[in-house]
Amino acid sequence: MNKLFAPLAALLLLAGCSSGGNTDSKKLTVAATAVPHAEILKQAKPILAKEGIDLDIKVFADYVQPNTQVLEKAVDANYFQSKPYLDDFNQRHNTHLTVVTGVHIEPFGAYSRKIKTIDQLPDGAVVSLPNDPSNGGRALLLLARHGLITLKDPNSPVSSPKDITANPKNLKFRELEAAVLPRTLDEVDLALINTNYALAAGLNPTKDALLIEDKDSPYVNVLVSRDDNKDDPRVQALAKALTSPEIKTYIQQQYHGAVLPAF
Incomplete structure (x- = not known):
């Protein structure tokens, strides 16, 4: 009896391993403005893919919807704004969006x-x-x-x-x-x-x-999420990717000083 079911058990084990790889692919949706935020996020996409995270980038043309989308849980995080902008948004709307990490400076x-x-x-x-x-x-x-x-x-x-x-x-x-x-x-x-x-x-x-503005501008552009998901492993993985040596090199080579790494 054991010999009869051994091949079937092996097939089931193999199938389980195969489907487990797809199951481990976790989606992370981030709102961003097109330039340079979405461009930088695209560079982080393959970094996250190595950890089984599928980065979905939603591009917006304004400065209002990305925060609203995070608050409504339509997206997991956003990357488009400076810390002073976020502080003002939270104060005016009585919200508690939070900084996950600083990424870059765009001299105004x-x-x-x-x-x-x-x-x-x-x-x-x-x-x-x-x-x-x-x-x-x-x-x-x-x-x-x-x-x-x-x-x-x-x-x-x-x-x-x-x-x-x-x-x-x-x-x-x-x-x-x-x-x-x-x-x-x-x-x-x-x-x-x-x-x-x-x-x-x-x-x-x-x-x-x-x-x-000079390089000492306090307007660092930040990755932002909600209090309830700032420690989500997917969000933390994106924060790590956005402050990686690969992203730093990309920012320096792509924007030639128009965008500066903040890390």
């Missing part, structure tokens, strides 16, 4: 198609900047650091135009959604643009920006 820049140097910015110039508190404040801080305006609190990450105390060039500000700012370049004298949207529009921050 000011661009123009009408002038070649910032000294040529005329009196009464029209300046477009992001309309969300974090990125709008970041834009104003950049202008203040270069003496174009003075802010009530020069260290506040969420200043708005109403916090300007001195405006010697009488700059006129247009607050718009961050994603549309590259399209305003023909309409304004100066546009303050997040690097991910600048890159997507074919701008080179290290060559085209008239003003740009």
Whole structure:
């Protein structure tokens, strides 16, 4: 009897091992903006595959849906925002999204198609900047650091135009959604643009920006999840992959200083 069933047992064992390999392939869904976040995530995909994790990247064009998707548990994590942006989002929405790890810095820049140097910015110039508190404040801080305006609190990450105390060039500000700012370049004298949207529009921050943050920018872009899944092994595996030597080399070689590793 044992000899009769031995081959069948062996087949069942083999089938079990085979299906176990597929079962061990665990899906991790991450929301991201296209450039550079989704591009960097694609480089992490084969790293995670070696651990049996299938990384599914959902690309969004705005800065609102990725956080909403995580909160609604439609995705497991997101990778698109800076820590100050996340802090402001949590405060305004009474949420508790959390940083898993910092990954990179995108030096924020000011661009123009009408002038070649910032000294040529005329009196009464029209300046477009992001309309969300974090990125709008970041834009104003950049202008203040270069003496174009003075802010009530020069260290506040969420200043708005109403916090300007001195405006010697009488700059006129247009607050718009961050994603549309590259399209305003023909309409304004100066546009303050997040690097991910600048890159997507074919701008080179290290060559085209008239003003740009330095490498000490506190606006590190972070991998974000919920409190209830931040310690999930899949999320932690992605955090490890995104701060690996392979990803660091990719960022340095792909973006030539327009995006900087933060690890």
